[in-house]
Structure formats: structure tokens, C-alpha cells
Amino acid sequence: MATDVTVLVRRRPLTVARRFRAYGITGPRRDWVVFASFAVLSVALIATVFTFPGRFPTVTIAPLVLLSGLYLPTRHLVAIYVFLAIGLALTVPKLPTPGGTKAVMLIAFSALMVMMVVVSASRFRVGSVGFHSENLLVDLRDRLARSATLPALPQGWTAESAVLSAHGEGFSGDFMVIGDTLGGRHLEVALVDVSGKGREAGTRSLLLSGALGALLGALNPSAFLVAANSYLVRQGWIEGFATAVHLDLNLDTGDYSIGNAGHPAPVRWSNGTGSWQVLEGGRGPVLGLVDGVSFPRTRGNLAPGDALMFYSDGIIESRRHDLSEGTDRMLGAAAQAMVRRDSVVNAVVSQARSGEADDRAVFVIARR
Known part of the structure; x- marks a missing residue:
């Protein structure tokens, strides 16, 4: 009779070093261990x-x-700083330096401590400590960028995009989610502009991009903006609105449908006329204000040589200029780029009326 033999791995002995790591460095007593270390060093x-x-x-x-x-919670940090402040108050008067220099030294240390208390409170509120806490923000930013990565397109199609944040910050209120659906036969793109700009809108952009990325391809294109609007309404954000434009493009035939939720109207390049045309039809309300609304769609076909362009309001809006002037300026730059076969995205972004004062996003797809 065969016997089933199970081989058990012998556990390594729980050494003093492993106990210290489990219960001191990474365990529940970590804060106290770090606090004690800094206290000894301070003394x-x-x-x-x-x-x-x-x-x-x-x-x-x-x-x-x-x-x-960087490493202590606020309550422990204040205790360390109180001790250091007392120690400095006793030590600095003994230094062989002028009285004015001593006063400046004490003020500088006091200001540094106050600033670090503020930093500590902010870091521990989000659960990040040490020098690697920025990795969390970097990862979130990279996730947002990956949602706008263009998939491989079949022969005869080219696309380019750009998303730039206000004043070069790491987060933008404009973002895109892109995906190929139906076995790569369709391309779906959603360009979204969340209320606010830069870091103020970055967290809302991240949350919304994840939700819209999950909806992309999971629903019939005609239901995409309806579901996105319902999701945003349920969030109950104080600044809970966003504009969006959604494209569903058949890469086999060139047929497309576009839904618009309060976003600047997309434009279409006609190779026959050699000009850009604004697609004004099919615009619905902005996302996140009223539930249960519908979003009509504009339909058409891209023939060889035609193109579609989507953009955010940072490309055409400016406090000092009329909106129509900004649109004409954008279309002129895009037309010259099409004629010269240059990058339309670079041409449009470089002439943006808002400059770096607002987030900017552009997406262009062309059939060759």
C-alpha cells in the first residue's frame, strides 16, 4: 500500500534579530522603537x-x-522637539559667538521644527513616512499616464496625444482613457476635464480615470457617458463635475460615433476640402450634476486622409481672448500641421491660449 508522504519545511529558529524585526521595526511597536532611537540620539x-x-x-x-x-508621528515628534528646544536654550548661550548670531540660530531651529511638525502631520495623515513616501504619488501619477497609452493600431491609422498639467505639475485635471475593444476592431477614447487644475484635480482625475477605464469596452458605447455620469453623481464631490468627450471608432470601416458631455466640440479634418470642421451636434450636459440624463451621439465616417481631433478647454480658452478666437487660432495651427504633415498635437499645444496656466490635452487620430 502506497503511503502519501508530506515533507514539512523546518522553521528557522526565531532569533533575536528576527524578533526585533517582527515586533520592533515592522510590527506594532515600530513607532516606539523609532521614538526611543531618536530620543537616545537627541540626548x-x-x-x-x-x-x-x-x-x-x-x-x-x-x-x-x-x-x-520624516519618521516620527506628530505626538512623538513634539516630545523630541521640546527636549531639543530646551537643550538648545541651555547650550546656545554657552557658544563663543555674538548675541545676534545666537538669536538667529535659535529662531532658525524653531522655524525648522515648526515646518517639520507640519510635514509630519501631513505625511502621517496619508500613512506615508520616510524618504520613499513620494513613491506613492509617483505610482499614482504613472497609473494615470498609463490609462492614456495608445494601443497598437492597424495599418492605415495613426494617432498621437498629449496631456500637460498647469505650470508643469505632476498631476492634471485633464486625462484620457484609451482602449481597443471588440478584438481590436474598435478604438474607444474618452478625454475628460475634471473641475479644477493641477494637483487640486489630480486625485479626482485618478479616481475617475480608474472608473472610466473599467467602463471602457464593458458597455455599449452609447451607454458609456450615462454610466460615467451616474458614477460621478454618486460620489457627491463638492466640485463633482467634469466634461468629457467619448469616441467609438470602427478601425475596419472608419465609422465613428461621438458623445459629448459639456466638452469643447471635437473637430474633423476633411481631406477633400483641406479644412477642419467643428462637429457641433450631439452635446449633452456636463457629468456629475444630474442623474438620469441622456447623451446624444454624432456619427460619421473617416475616409482615407481624414482625421478627428479632441482637445480640452485649456487649448482654446483665455481670460483675455474670446473663445471663438481661441478656436480659430487652434484650427489654423492644426491645418498648417496637416498640410506640412507635421505633428498636429505639438502645433496645437504650442499655440494654446492658456499657456501653462491651465491643463491641456489633445488627441488626434488620422486615417491614411
Whole structure:
């Protein structure tokens, strides 16, 4: 009779180092271990500076102030800073420096401590500590950028896009979600402009891009904006509205349908006339204000040589100029780029009326 033998892996002994790591560095007592470490270091530095005034510079305490602000929760940080403040108040008067220099030194340390308390409160509110906490924001930004990655298009089609944030910030209120559906036979694109700009709208853009990315291809194109509007209404954001334009393009035939939710009207390049035409029809209300509304769609066909362009209001709007003037300026730059066979996106972005004061997004797809 065969016997089923199960081989068990012998557990490594729980050494002192592993116990310290499990319960001190990464476990529930981590904050206390870090606090105790900084407390011991603070005592050592203050004692050294107090014992050897002038020989051991007071500025060596500054790195401790910075590091403790990055790694300690606010309640522990304040305790460390109170001790350091008392130590500095006792130590600085003993330094062989002019009285004015001593006063400036104490003010500088006090200002640094106040700033680090603010930084610590902000970091621990989002659960990030240390030098790697920015990785969280970088990952979120990269996720937003990946949602706008263009898939491989079949022969005869070219596309380009750009999303630029206000003042070069890492997050933008404009974003795109792009995906090929129906086995790559259709291309769906949603260009969205969330209320606000830059970092103010970045978090809302991230949340909304994830939701719209999940809807893209999962619903009939005619239901996409309806579902997006219902989702945004349910969020209950104070600034809970967004404009959007959605494209469903058949890459086999060139047939397209466009839904518009309060967004600037897309434009179509006609190779026959050699000009851009504004597609004014099929515009519905902005997303996130009223549930249960419908969004009509504009339909057409792209023949060889034709193109479609979608853009955000940062391309054409400006406080000092009329909206129609901004549209004409954009169309002129785009027409010259089409004639010269240059990058339409670069031409349009470079002439944007808002400059870097607003988020800007452009998407162009052409049939060759």
C-alpha cells in the first residue's frame, strides 16, 4: 500500500534579530522603537554640544530635526522637539559667538521644527513616512499616464496625444482613457476635464480615470457617458463635475460615433476640402450634476486622409481672448500641421491660449 508522504519545511529558529524585526521595526511597536532611537540620539547630541561648546557645532542637530520630522508621528515628534528646544536654550548661550548670531540660530531651529511638525502631520495623515513616501504619488501619477497609452493600431491609422498639467505639475485635471475593444476592431477614447487644475484635480482625475477605464469596452458605447455620469453623481464631490468627450471608432470601416458631455466640440479634418470642421451636434450636459440624463451621439465616417481631433478647454480658452478666437487660432495651427504633415498635437499645444496656466490635452487620430 502506497503511503502519501508530506515533507514539512523546518522553521528557522526565531532569533533575536528576527524578533526585533517582527515586533520592533515592522510590527506594532515600530513607532516606539523609532521614538526611543531618536530620543537616545537627541540626548547624545545635546550632551556633546553642551559639553564641548564651540568644538562640536550646533548645526549637527539639524539633520536630527529633519529625520525625526520624516519618521516620527506628530505626538512623538513634539516630545523630541521640546527636549531639543530646551537643550538648545541651555547650550546656545554657552557658544563663543555674538548675541545676534545666537538669536538667529535659535529662531532658525524653531522655524525648522515648526515646518517639520507640519510635514509630519501631513505625511502621517496619508500613512506615508520616510524618504520613499513620494513613491506613492509617483505610482499614482504613472497609473494615470498609463490609462492614456495608445494601443497598437492597424495599418492605415495613426494617432498621437498629449496631456500637460498647469505650470508643469505632476498631476492634471485633464486625462484620457484609451482602449481597443471588440478584438481590436474598435478604438474607444474618452478625454475628460475634471473641475479644477493641477494637483487640486489630480486625485479626482485618478479616481475617475480608474472608473472610466473599467467602463471602457464593458458597455455599449452609447451607454458609456450615462454610466460615467451616474458614477460621478454618486460620489457627491463638492466640485463633482467634469466634461468629457467619448469616441467609438470602427478601425475596419472608419465609422465613428461621438458623445459629448459639456466638452469643447471635437473637430474633423476633411481631406477633400483641406479644412477642419467643428462637429457641433450631439452635446449633452456636463457629468456629475444630474442623474438620469441622456447623451446624444454624432456619427460619421473617416475616409482615407481624414482625421478627428479632441482637445480640452485649456487649448482654446483665455481670460483675455474670446473663445471663438481661441478656436480659430487652434484650427489654423492644426491645418498648417496637416498640410506640412507635421505633428498636429505639438502645433496645437504650442499655440494654446492658456499657456501653462491651465491643463491641456489633445488627441488626434488620422486615417491614411
